Amino acid sequence: MRWFATIRIALRALRRNKLRSVLTTLGIIIGVGAVIAMVGIGNGAKAQVEAQIASLGQNVVLIFSGNFSTGGARSGWGGAGTLTIDDAAAIATEIPGVLHVSPEVRDRQQVLANGLNWNTTVLGEGPDYLTIRDWPLVDGGMFTDQDVRSTAKVCIIGQTIATELFANEDPVGQGLRIRNIPFKILGVLARKGLSVMGSDQDDVVVIPYTSAMKRVSRRTYLNSIIVQTAPAATSAKVQADIADLLRQRHRIGTGRDDDFTIRGQEEIAAAATATTKTMTALLGAIASVSLLVGGIGIMNIMLVSVTERTREIGIRMAVGAHGRDILLQFLTEAITLSSLGGILGILLGVGSAKLLSAVAGWPTLISTSSVVVAFLFSAAVGIFFGFYPARKAARLDPITALRYE
Amino acid sequence: MSAVIQLTGVEKTYHSGEIDVRAVAGVTLEIRAGEFVAILGASGSGKSTLMNIIGCLDRPTAGHYSLDGTAVSALNRDALADVRNRKLGFVFQGFNLLARTSALENVELPMLYTHAGLSRAELRDRALRALEVVGLADRAGHHPNQLSGGQQQRVAIARALVNNPAVLLADEPTGNLDTRTSIEVMGVFQKLNDGGMTIVMVTHELDIAAYSRRNVVMRDGQIISDTPVTKRLSAPTELIRLQEAHAAVQLAP
Incomplete structure (x- = not known):
């Protein structure tokens, strides 16, 4: 009852000073709103990047031929011509913890179909490629080991190719010419969207890697090897094993540089998310400053309020209020202001985040945890900044307070 | 009748810089249930300090104070607050x-x-x-700025009475009121006292003190006289007298 009454007293006091309460709350509303919106934008960007990374596939290790750190003129990734089909086969058979391996040959080619042409990426891959990338087909089927062995002229195409070359028709079963060689379309891939680097992953034609090497690119080496490890296998261990194996196979003596580069998914993910993490932290920090300013605003108003209501405090003490009751009253006022500001700020933050996504097209992600944290934080701001004025009020001497003019 | 207020050798010394000021210098006073006491004195006589001690707003630096059987001079802040809440009712000048x-x-x-x-x-x-006791039940919803001074003081009296206190304390209750409303407030006090309420009032006005039953006069922190009121004024009679006087000079109809 006593608690209940004190809370009622506090709420009544706030109602009596409506304009002041609203203005004080405004500081917190803007602070919490800014935190929610800014963290929402940061998280949205992070989620987008994470989705792109997930589109690489799960537990993927990439091996590129050619070492990034060789001196002199450098051919770039995949250009050195040191990875072979035998390397890929050796990795598949000799390294424990490897689930799937797909040798990769990458090339850009002009493709023709239906009297239309399109410049696209032609990927030579193994049959496990789609499993590794977790990339389903929407139509038709994948080529098989048999197709790989026979350097079959078969392909599957990405959504962009399907749209650009086959507008309204079903592409499965139709022909597609790569470098004037006719390939039969076996299947159409599901839409995958943009890659981490921002390129269109659906602008692709996938053919057996043997066909790519012998018929299209006419080369004897692979650009890269994609490996999927078992979920339980340690990526670092597998990467080290692969490095050892390849060094041995390529006869690289100790002290000499690798002629290949191994990248785990974690590294790619870490590099890509580092920026967005920094951005989220920066945005959050800037927004927190405004929340802090809002908190100081509350403290300021509460101090003014204590001074202004010294006589009221004196009266309350004279009729039997304990210091505790006065403390609770002023603390309740501060917490009410700040948590009310928190709730309105959350609405404002969610609203402006939605508005930003709608108007500016930025991806935003409001997580429940950020809302809960923002609310608790605003309440904590109330306690923190309300405590000093409330304690000041509670420690007043009733006689002095009663005589205060 | 037993003593509601029992002060024995109560002293209050303030330290202001180098000098010690003895605001109350050894007061022994007994007030019994049902009394209506006026404490009189010029400003600086120590009557307000004594009132603060009686009202448990302040603690004596020496001496013993017992209120309604409780030794209050030894109580802490919160306990004093509870005593004020349950045993005392306050009416202030303002x-x-x-x-x-x-x-x-x-x-x-x-x-x-x-x-x-x-x-x-x-x-x-x-x-x-x-509020009914002070005749303001019909003004329950009014805010203080919608009430006259006399009405505000009656609300304050109602507030003092609401917890059925053992003693009603009034510090210059008529200080901010005109003659007529002062008499009205004294009328309320007399009615309450007739009903058995113990009242202790501080005032510097002799004519106001004349409505009480006992006058205690203070000077320099000590009681210099303690006498029963012989020519006690009655508020209703005084009101009629005032009305007639006003009518004579056509101040009132």
Whole structure:
């Protein structure tokens, strides 16, 4: 009852000073709103990047031929011509913890179909490629080991190719010419969207890697090897094993540089998310400053309020209020202001985040945890900044307070 | 009748810089239940300090104070607050009502700090009854700025009465009031006292002190006289006299 009454007293006091309460709350509303919106934008960007990374596939290790750190003129990734089909086969058979391996040959080619042409990426891959990338087909089927062995002229195409070359028709079963060689379309891939680097992953034609090497690119080496490890296998261990194996196979003596580069998914993910993490932290920090300013605003108003209501405090003490009751009253006022500001700020933050996504097209992600944290934080701001004025009020001497003019 | 207030050798010394000021210098006073005592004195006589001690707002630096059987000179801040809440009712010179708060809510105030939980309806009932005693039940919803000085003081009296105190304490209750409303307030006090309420009032006005039953005069922190009132004024009679006097000079109809 006593608690209940004190809370009622506090709420009544706030109602009596409506304009002041609203203005004080405004500081917190803007602070919490800014935190929610800014963290929402940061998280949205992070989620987008994470989705792109997930589109690489799960537990993927990439091996590129050619070492990034060789001196002199450098051919770039995949250009050195040191990875072979035998390397890929050796990795598949000799390294424990490897689930799937797909040798990769990458090339850009002009493709023709239906009297239309399109410049696209032609990927030579193994049959496990789609499993590794977790990339389903929407139509038709994948080529098989048999197709790989026979350097079959078969392909599957990405959504962009399907749209650009086959507008309204079903592409499965139709022909597609790569470098004037006719390939039969076996299947159409599901839409995958943009890659981490921002390129269109659906602008692709996938053919057996043997066909790519012998018929299209006419080369004897692979650009890269994609490996999927078992979920339980340690990526670092597998990467080290692969490095050892390849060094041995390529006869690289100790002290000499690798002629290949191994990248785990974690590294790619870490590099890509580092920026967005920094951005989220920066945005959050800037927004927190405004929340802090809002908190100081509350403290300021509460101090003014204590001074202004010294006589009221004196009266309350004279009729039997304990210091505790006065403390609770002023603390309740501060917490009410700040948590009310928190709730309105959350609405404002969610609203402006939605508005930003709608108007500016930025991806935003409001997580429940950020809302809960923002609310608790605003309440904590109330306690923190309300405590000093409330304690000041509670420690007043009733006689002095009663005589205060 | 037993003593409600028992002061024995009470002293209060203030330290202001180098000098010690003895505001109350050894007061022994006994006030029995049902008395109506006026403490008189010029400013600086120590009467207000004594009143603060009696009102448990201040603690004596020496001596013993027993209120309604409780030794209050030894109590801590919170315990004193509880004593003020349950055993004392305060009426101040400046009314000290909460602004922008209805008369009814002002009267409810002491009950909000009473440990025994009362429902909102009970609070309201008790506050209304207290307002009825001072004749302001019809003004329950008015805010202090909508009430006259006399009415505000009566709300303050209702607030003082609401927790059924052992003693009603009034510090210059008529200091801010004109003659007519002063007499009205004294009328309320006399009525309450007739009903058995113990009242202790501080004033510097002799004619106001004449409404009480016993006058205690203070000077330099000590009691210099303690006498029963012989020519006691009666508020209703005085009001009629005032009315006639005003009519004579056509101040009133």
